[in-house]
Amino acid sequence: MQKKPAKVPVHRPPPPKQVRIIGGAWKRSTLPVLDALGLRPTPDRVRETVFNWINHLWDANWTGAAVLDLFAGSGALGFEAASRGARSVTMIDSHTPVVRQLGDVKIKLQADNVEVVRGDALASAQNMALRGQRYQLVFLDPPYQQNLLERSLPLTAGLLAEDGLVYAESGAPLPFEPEDGSAVPDWLAPWEAVRNDKAGIVFYYLLKLRKTAA
Numbered sequence: 001m002q003k004k005p006a007k008v009p010v011h012r013p014p015p016p017k018q019v020r021i022i023g024g025a026w027k028r029s030t031l032p033v034l035d036a037l038g039l040r041p042t043p044d045r046v047r048e049t050v051f052n053w054i055n056h057l058w059d060a061n062w063t064g065a066a067v068l069d070l071f072a073g074s075g076a077l078g079f080e081a082a083s084r085g086a087r088s089v090t091m092i093d094s095h096t097p098v099v100r101q102l103g104d105v106k107i108k109l110q111a112d113n114v115e116v117v118r119g120d121a122l123a124s125a126q127n128m129a130l131r132g133q134r135y136q137l138v139f140l141d142p143p144y145q146q147n148l149l150e151r152s153l154p155l156t157a158g159l160l161a162e163d164g165l166v167y168a169e170s171g172a173p174l175p176f177e178p179e180d181g182s183a184v185p186d187w188l189a190p191w192e193a194v195r196n197d198k199a200g201i202v203f204y205y206l207l208k209l210r211k212t213a214a
Helices: 044-058 076-083 096-109 121-130 148-156
Strands: 018-020 030-032 066-069 088-093 114-118 135-140 160-170 191-199 202-209
Touching (some): 030 096, 044 191, 076 114, 076 135, 088 121, 135 148
Parallel strands (some): 066 088
Antiparallel strands (some): 018 030, 160 202, 191 202
16 A cells, blocks of 8 residues: 655744834834744835835824724834834734733833733724724734634724724735625725735735725
8 A cells, every 4th residue: 555645734934033123213123023823023025115105195204193003913013103203103912922022122112102002902993992092094914814804994994083094914815806796895895995015925905994984
């Protein structure tokens, strides 16, 4: 009887041990990346593109921006915004070691404009909306393949200031034009893509609410 060939396990490349802040006051500062389940920092190339998009739309003026990083992870997105002069950056994560590390980085950088909160992203978004908190920019970079984007994106509609932006990252293209010809799903229908691109397996978007949905 012929032996079956041994199965070769397929692994994603491990996350980097650290990432760098690309621009602003803390340019080239490093952020450590924990080896935690689902933690996958936004690649440097993608971050550079996204912040160029935002700089173009905002004339590189971050001073009045309140920013929410709902699935903070390594903090790469939130600390990048803080480095560029955002008025306030709120980072939320549910994983205690990640929150502790974000707090350590905040102290190291003397990032007085950053607040680190331990909490569930979806529950936190609901509570903040009820309290009337509003943001010019919300980062949504949840772990892939857990339907977290389609659950969290609708909640951000109640968190955005007028003309606010949402950065959304996904392991699959967002179904703005479903291949089977069906309607855009309800959770995505109120949104339009201001910019979008793809890098490897990362699909990333800058979104805003359609005027009719605002």
